[in-house]
Amino acid sequence: MTKLALITGGSRGLGRSMALHLARKGRDIILTYQRDKASADEVVEAIKAKGQRAVALQLDVARAETFSSFAETVKMVLRDTFNRSEFDYLINNAGSGLHQNLMETTEEQFMQMMNEHIKAPFFLSQRLIPLMADGGRILNVSSGLTRIIHPGYGAYAIMKTAVEALTLYLAKELGPRRIAVNTLAPGAIETDFRGGAVRDNKDVNAQIAAITALGRVGLPDDIGGVVAAILDDEAGWINGQRIEASGGQAI
Template sequence: MSTTKIALVTGGSRGLGKDMAINLAKKGIDVLLTYNSNEAAATEVVRSIEALGRQAAALQLNMADLRSYKAFVQQVATTLQSKWNTNAFDFLINNAGIGGGVPFENVTEEFFDEFLNVHFKGVYFLTQQFVPYINKGGRIINISTGTTRFAHPGYSVYASMKGAMEVLTKYMAKELGTKGITANIVAPGPIITDFNNATIRNNPKMQEFLSSLSPLNRVGEAEDIGPVVAFLCTNDAAWINGQRIEVAGGINL
């Protein structure tokens, strides 16, 4: 059986998830990451992790397709056995997501349901299926958003689902503690990535406005978030449990 620590990062092929995966590797943790459609990008992240001296693998997962979860969990189990000679992993980072801002009055039920499935219902049931595979002393790290603390027009659906995740994280911490598993949620502020069609990255005026809301006078980058998630997977963070950790540079204080 392997003594190596292994993390499963959903949506680890780009953006925040990619930086999380690489920073986990820097902490000496092997990584199993998922991608939705861009296998080439996922393969590149795997190579980057291997270049750091860690093992990695990538699997396809569409968070919106809840019916695929059972087969995906079995695929993870098979990969753990074949690549790491183990039947369990240590850290589950529920990062995969979709972006989109729509004014409250224009939200359709279809849009609402897609965000519900990807950001809340899907995370709920995928995590539930993975609990038997998480080692004692393991960690669950969910991802939220600064917009659960401050309201930004157009994000009523996204922020509501993330707000639900913040409550769920406390229940995970409460109910899984008997298994030695902690659960925390990291809430990034505005970040320059390709998330939500790179809305912030492609809009200098928006960057300038958002920077003005921060005491540090800038928006965040993926490199601001990955190290925090990696830290939560170390022994130094073993006593942090059930917490919402905002990593947003003090925006809207």
């Protein structure tokens, strides 16, 4: 049976690249979007053009109270669109960034980061794991900023550090079901993340490239390719690991 991946935040940036790379590997896709349905539909059509099935579902990962109803929607889509009751891969990818010095970070900003980057992967996984096949995979997206310290990213980075701990506990607790759980920690990537700062600011881009062993800033396809490799059928023995994909940034 064709493997099926559910990717949160799959309409743009890294999530879009993940979806397209997995489709090239013969995977079907359920992707979520927050507001931009048009972009999500474009990704769905691109996946279908590769011969795979795909569905886009609306989800705001900052609203944990909607996760139960979202899981019911996923259950219906599995039945009606994919003629099955389970999916194979969960990628917790969605979320925004924050650049604000710790002394200036507001409680509202802090709670937004917590809702998106801790509550979402914790409670969304809790709702969706019962719909996953035994022997499946979970990939939690963290950040290179849990290792590479740049002032202004403290609130965001500590949430991602919690994601890395979540990965370890999920890997241990889901072991009896043979579900492997890993963390992917991308380095700086040219996307619209945080207003496209890395992509559009030439000085920032050059500074990061200068401290990266491979001599450039990452591109979305660098991350999409890594995800496809981690979720390859022959990579199932990787479990409980933090895998950084940064081109050797700050080593």
